[in-house]
Structures are given as structure tokens and as C-alpha cells.
Amino acid sequence: MFSKSLLKTATSAALGAAVLLPMAQANAADYKIDSEGQHAFIEFKISHLGYSYVLGTFDDFTGTFSYDPDAPEASSANVEVDVSSLHTAHAERDKHILSDDFLNASEYPTATFESTGFESTGDGEGELSGNLTLHGETQPITIEVDHIGGGDDPWGGYRNGFEGETTLTLSDFGIDTSKLGPTASTVDMHLVVEGIRQ
Numbered sequence: 001m002f003s004k005s006l007l008k009t010a011t012s013a014a015l016g017a018a019v020l021l022p023m024a025q026a027n028a029a030d031y032k033i034d035s036e037g038q039h040a041f042i043e044f045k046i047s048h049l050g051y052s053y054v055l056g057t058f059d060d061f062t063g064t065f066s067y068d069p070d071a072p073e074a075s076s077a078n079v080e081v082d083v084s085s086l087h088t089a090h091a092e093r094d095k096h097i098l099s100d101d102f103l104n105a106s107e108y109p110t111a112t113f114e115s116t117g118f119e120s121t122g123d124g125e126g127e128l129s130g131n132l133t134l135h136g137e138t139q140p141i142t143i144e145v146d147h148i149g150g151g152d153d154p155w156g157g158y159r160n161g162f163e164g165e166t167t168l169t170l171s172d173f174g175i176d177t178s179k180l181g182p183t184a185s186t187v188d189m190h191l192v193v194e195g196i197r198q
Contacts, residue, residue: 028066028067028068028071028074029066029067029068029158029197029198030064030065030066030197030198031064031065031066031067031159031160031195031196031197031198032063032064032195032196032198033061033062033063033064033065033079033193033194033195034159034194034195034196035060035061035062035063039161039194040061040192040193040194040195041057041190041191041192042057042058042061042081042189042191043055043056043057043189043190043191043192044056044057044058044187044188044189044190045187045188045190046180046184046186046187046188047180047181047183047184048180048184049180049181049183049184050181050182050183054088054093055088056086056087056088056089056094057086057087058081058082058083058085058086058087058111059082059085059086059087060081060082060085061079061080061081061082061085062079062080063077063078063079063080063113063193064077064078064195065077065078065162065193065195067160067195069150072118072120072126073117073118073119073120074118075115075118075126075128076115076118077113077114077115077128077130077193078112078113078114078115079112079113080110080111080112081110081111081112081113082109082110083098083103083105083108083109083110083111083134084098084105084109086098086103086105101176101179102175102176102177103134103135103175104135104136107136108134108135108136110133111132111133111134111135112132112133113130113131113132113133113141114130114131115128115129115130116129116130116131116140117129117130118145124146124147125144125145125146125147126145127142127143127144127145128142128143128145128164129141129142129143130143132168132173134168134173134175135173135174135175136173136174137172137173137174139172139173141166141168142166143164143165143166143189143191144164144165144166145162145163145164146162146163146164147160147161147162148161148162148163148192149161153196157196157197158196158197159194159195159196159197160194160195160197161192161193161194161195162191162192162193163190163191163192163193164189164190164191164192164193165188165189165190165191166188166189166191167186167187167188167189168186168187168189169185169186170184170185170186170187171185
């Protein structure tokens with residue numbers, strides 16, 4: 001049988017946990033990505049024939065993320081991208097990339113990312129895993145994430161910002177790059193995400 005002192009200790013610990021759990025959960029917050037204020041960017045870099053690079057952005061996207069600095073493993077993110085908002089500073093090239101030769105934006109107008117987990121790899125660093133749907137294909141990807149910073153903004157809100165990088169193999173998404181040469185088989189993605197706490 002439990003002694004009275006042991007029972008008292010166990011009861012105190014249980015009550016303490018019950019008090020601390022809501023406090024820990026309260027630290028988690030949901031953020032809206034500030035794409036409207038142009039404080040978030042989705043950029044890409046792809047080889048051109050092995051001689052140079054094409055750089056571009058997706059200008060229109062929306063998304064949210066959840067972040068708790070005390071429990072980063074609970075972080076999550078969801079993003080939806082308007083594929084036709086691709087921009088490489090060359091109208092004819094943009095039109096070609098968006099055609100059915102490559103992204104086929106008329107048939108697949110939206111790309112989405114939904115996270116499935118986060119693993120911390122250091123102070124403010126981690127790997128965000130999830131499913132990317134692009135060109136009608138869904139594949140798991142991993143994004144290397146760095147926490148840039150967080151705090152109050154000048155308008156009475158609170159923000160957190162992150163930077164991420166990943167490399168996509170385009171054939172995984174059914175995109176044919178054979179006409180561009182073997183060096184164009186992958187595309188490097190660079191993400192900068194600033195979110196406003198809701």
C-alpha cells in the first residue's frame with residue numbers, strides 16, 4: 001500500500017503537471033504568413049544548360065504556421081501557391097515554364113505544402129517534413145529551417161520569421177526537363193517566411 005507521504009507527493013506532482021500543461025500549451029501560437037505585406041518570399045534557382053542559372057519567384061501565396069519555442073517539435077505549416085504567379089523577369093520564358101511543357105499551370109494551377117513533422121537539429125534549426133503537391137503529383141520533401149527571430153512589431157502585433165531551403169527533383173513531380181539538360185533536373189528552393197501571430 002502507498003504511504004501517506006508517498007500519496008501526498010504523487011498527488012502534488014499530478015496537480016503540478018495539470019497546472020503546467022495548460023501553460024505549456026499556451027505558448028503555442030498560430031501565425032498567418034505575411035505575404036500581403038511582402039514579408040515572405042518563395043524563390044527558386046535552376047540551371048540553364050549548365051552555363052548559368054534562371055532565378056525566379058512565386059509572387060502569390062498564402063499560408064499559416066504554428067510555432068512554440070519551448071516545443072519546436074510541435075511546429076507545423078501549410079502553404080498554398082498560385083503557380084501562375086511565377087515570375088522570372090522575362091515574360092516569354094514565364095509563359096513557356098507555365099505551359100504544358102513544364103508546370104502546366106492551366107491544368108495544375110495550385111501547389112500546396114502540408115507539414116507532417118518537425119525535428120530539431122540545433123538551437124533554432126530543424127528539418128520540416130511534409131507533402132508537396134506540384135504538377136498534380138504529391139511527394140514527401142524535407143525543408144532545412146532556421147529561425148531568424150521573433151518579437152513585437154511597430155503595429156501592436158507579434159511576429160516570428162524563418163528561412164528554409166530544399167532541393168526538388170522535378171521528375172518526382174512528372175515534370176520533363178530533358179530539353180534543358182541533366183543539370184536542370186533539380187531546382188533549389190529558398191523560402192523566407194514572416195508570420196503574424198493570430
